Amino acid sequence: MENNELISKLKAIIKPYIQDEDAFKNLSEDTDFVKDLKINSANLVDIILDIEDEFDIRLENEDMEKMLDVKSAMAIVNTKLAG
């Protein structure tokens, strides 16, 4: 999947959970879910479940461990889609 397409799909998934609009507007690969977007850790699991549904993939505990920023989410989705 093209990076731009992947980022826009991730943006749509993340949007309901963000608590910092400015950081969301300026979202890039380096954006951190918790530090920048102020997403509550209780909602990280919802993002993971939404990603699973959107891309029809399943994330294991090792994948979840790194799911803290946009870059890691992109890498994990790409690896799963390739596999």
Place this chain on the structure above:
Amino acid sequence: MVGNDIVDINEAKSASNWQRPRFLEKLFTTKEQFTIRNAETPFLMVWQLWSMKEAAYKLYTQQHPSRFYNPKGFECSTEGAISMVRFKTFTCYVATQITPYYIISEARLDVQPITSKVIKFKNTTAKAQSKTIRNTVLKAAANVFGVSKTHLKISTSRHGVPSIHVKSKVQPLSLTHHGNYGAYAFC
């Protein structure tokens, strides 16, 4: 060292859905899922166990500076009146208090009663809440350590672990917020 975590009960009801498919399997071990399904109020058990795991994670990352998302790796267990959370070879003790409004857990390396002070926020944005809780901590710390606020500073490491600087000494600090509630604990 201390780790704490608060869950706003209304927020947990409106901003999360513990009954969505695969939610429990992602966060809780088989044993914990059994505890939840057999609890009198599964909703409360979900969020009690969650706050215990988060409090333990915050204590763990004070001892082992790092950052990761592995709630399932932190397993809660209760023996008599004592609750513990284990992660690999790490073990800590967790005290939890449940009120009609929030659930708060505090993790320590030995058995201790809860020391966390709870704040009810008047403002709703994450930024404003963060400012309120930091100001409250500085005020409280000035009292406890007997220094003026100008000698205190709160900092956050690159792993997101907060601490409070009292003159040249660095004291462990734990901050938590969820919905309309926040809490802090320091040693």
